[in-house]
Amino acid sequence: MITRRTLLHRIGMTAGLGATFTAMQTLGLMSEARADSGFALPAGIGKGRHVVVLGAGIAGLVSAYELEQAGFLVTLLEARGRVGGRAWTVRDGDPIEMVGEATQTARFSDGIYFNAGPARIPSFHTGLLGYADRFQVPLEVEVNSSRSAYVMADNGSKLRMRTAINDMRGHIAELLVKAMNQGALDQTITAADKAKLMPFLKLYGDLDEQMAFKGTERSGFGQAPGAGVTFAAPGSALPLEQLLANEQLPFTLFEDNLYMQATMFEPVGGMDRIHAGFDRHLRRPAIRNAVVRQIRQTAKGVEVGYVDSVSGAATSVAADYMVCTIPFNVLAKIDNNFSRKYAQAIAAVVYDNSTKVAFESPRFWEKEQIYGGISFVGGPTSLIWYPSAGLHSDRGMLLACYSSGQRSADFQKRPIAEQIEFARSVVEKLHPGHGADLVNGVAVNWSKVPYSMGPWPDWNAGSANGRQEGHIDTPAFRLLNTPDNRVYFASAALSQTPGWQEGGIQSAHQAVKMLSDRVAAQALAEPGARRAAA
CATH class of the missing domain: 3.50.50.60 (FAD/NAD(P)-binding domain)
Structure with a gap:
């Protein structure tokens, strides 16, 4: 009787290693x-x-x-x-060495750290989560998106994320209703489907009984509910042209990206x-x-x-x-x-480019009901990312820049001190009066990091x-x-x-x-x- 082992040995002797590979895969031995x-x-x-x-x-x-x-x-x-490689968690006293730049030394308070590389783990990344479980590394939820955060236009005007998202939905729903009522979609949608779609659009956009969008409490209260007969009321809908004028409006779709959807995680104490x-x-x-x-x-x-x-x-x-x-x-x-x-x-x-600038700060953003998530600000710094760890503690690590691609390559041409001060100025623009709260700023330009030279x-x-x-x-x-x-x-x-x-x-x-x-x-x-x- 010829065993599988004998068969494979003969295949290897006559046809070589590649044929043995194939045979073992066919037999289910790989x-x-x-x-x-x-x-x-x-x-x-x-x-x-x-x-x-x-x-x-x-x-x-x-x-x-x-x-x-x-x-x-x-x-x-x-x-x-x-x-850890790119999974670099910077803590107090750590040097930040980059090619062609003077060494920065992190000066952070106890418990404050900066994930200079990866800072979040999607829930479907089961490989990394599985190893964290195997090695008993505690995890906590990373709040990747907050409807209290902002999208800031180039002119400095800003919208709460909840307002931009829900007012845009209301306008789109109203426009689609008008198109159907005018017969513009009669060649595309059946009467039966139209009858089902109309009530969905009313709910989707929070339209009124006339199927018009006048505003929604989803975007925030025009009048907040209170004691007794102090009723809640929505604010007025933002005009569509005002929404479209905000260059960061596409980032209201950020959390729809599969890689960014809740729930996301981070290791307690730092990615490393x-x-x-x-x-x-x-x-x-x-x-x-x-x-x-x-x-x-x-x-x-x-x-x-x-x-x-x-x-x-x-x-x-x-x-x-x-x-x-x-x-x-x-x-x-x-x-x-x-x-x-x-x-x-x-x-x-x-290799691409990527830049991060981070500061230690009192948690002023929490007074604006921002607990984690990201404000999108455009320009050289792209965004402001608020920490999820240590909510309601005294201080936190605010990421005031995370840019990639050509935007990052151009920003990295500035001196490090200028990168830090520019990032501070953007935080001041979005959160007036708080730029001065930012201390101990550090910048990481990944195209200059030894042994990485790019992200x-x-x-x-x-x-x-x-x-x-x-x-x-x-x-x-x-x-x-x-x-x-x-x-x-x-x-x-x-x-x-x-x-x-x-x-x-x-x-x-x-x-x-x-x-x-x-x-x-x-x-x-x-x-x-x-x-x-x-």
């Missing part, structure tokens, strides 16, 4: 990658194999953790003195708490301050030369395989012997900053999602969501699964294969 905490490689598959992982951001940490769980020996190298959880659970924690200087593939494996940035000592490590999560624009400048097409693809990846790639040139999510497909993108011999690449940059940590997890799962499948197939294809690798 593990399935899942973008949640249930991901697992076959137990013991990595015994006797050594993998070096470059970079301890989310993709590197996930790769190292899952490979260790599968029995691989893992060496994790990180150039920074911390783990999840990454610290990974590091605590590694058998061999990340080697910090290890700046990679050289990468070589050999006939039998890979060799990495690195320097301890603190002591200056040079060291090298040899392994069977590599998972490289270093950003491509940084990787391109490291001495390597990648095959030509991979080297060319890596060198051609262009994410702009794969579809000019379409970054969210507009490329889910639709990335270029020859370089496809190529770098495959291994260059013994080197596997992983990062959020190689997912369909390059700006989200979940993408880094998905990419890491894909890379380590490919590596594991290769090791499994190789073990079965080689004479005298170890049973542990079956």
Whole structure:
């Protein structure tokens, strides 16, 4: 009787490793990658194999953790003195070092922190949430949208988000009713559907009995309810032309974006708490301050030369395989012997820009009933993001700028002090009298941050900053999602969501699964294969 093991061994001997891959997948012997905490490689598959992982951001940490769980020996190298990569939480006393800029030092009160990188987790990002649960990292709700926040026009006029959203709905509903009553849609909608749609539009827009929009309490009270017979009343509807004149009106749709819908989460105490959880659970924690200087593939494996940035000592490590999560624009400048097409693809990846400016402040915004969420202000700073953590405490961290793309690139040309003061002036414009409340301002320009040199790639040139999510497909993108011999690449940059940590997890799962499948197939294809690798 021919067993599956014998069959696979014969296939490997006659047709090679690729055919063994295919046969194992057909027989259902390959593990399935899942973008949640249930991901697992076959137990013991990595015994006797050594993998070096470059970079301890989310993709590197996930790769190292899952490979260790599968029995691989893992060496994790990180150039920074911390783990987390772009998940950078700045606390009191932390230096903010950027290429070409003087070092800033954060001076924050106890408990105040600034998530310079990712600051929110969508509820459908089950991979990251699953690891947080596994490592017992407490989470809290991140209030991503507040109807009490504002959209501010270029001329400084501002509307509460609730007013802009609900008055616009009222006008649209009234216009659609008029169009149907005038017969403009008779070729599009049946009489039966029209009869059903009319009452919905009345409710949708809060129209009056004549199907006209005159105002709605959804937008706020014209007169607030009080004691006795002090009845509530809506304010007057804003004219449609006034709504349309506000350049930030499209941002009233912000919370409709799937990535921004409630419920969203954040780790208690800072985003980097999840990454610290990974590091605590590694058998061999990340080697910090290890700046990679050289990468070589050999006939039998890979060799990495690195320097301890603190002591200056040079060291090298040899392994069977590599998972490289270093950003491509940084990787391109490291001495390597990648095959030509991979080297060319890596060198051609262009990264986007992103800027954040944050201040510590008394929570003046809460007196305006703003508890979390975002005001959209346009201009170089784009938005003002209010903290969700520590509601009703004395002080909080206000994000006064978060811009990306060309807007960020232009803003970063200003001196750091000017970036901070400009952001302060925008807060003053939206919240008069409170610009002076902002203290201890810091700015992070991601295109200048060492070992990152940008937030994410702009794969579809000019379409970054969210507009490329889910639709990335270029020859370089496809190529770098495959291994260059013994080197596997992983990062959020190689997912369909390059700006989200979940993408880094998905990419890491894909890379380590490919590596594991290769090791499994190789073990079965080689004479005298170890049973542990079956």
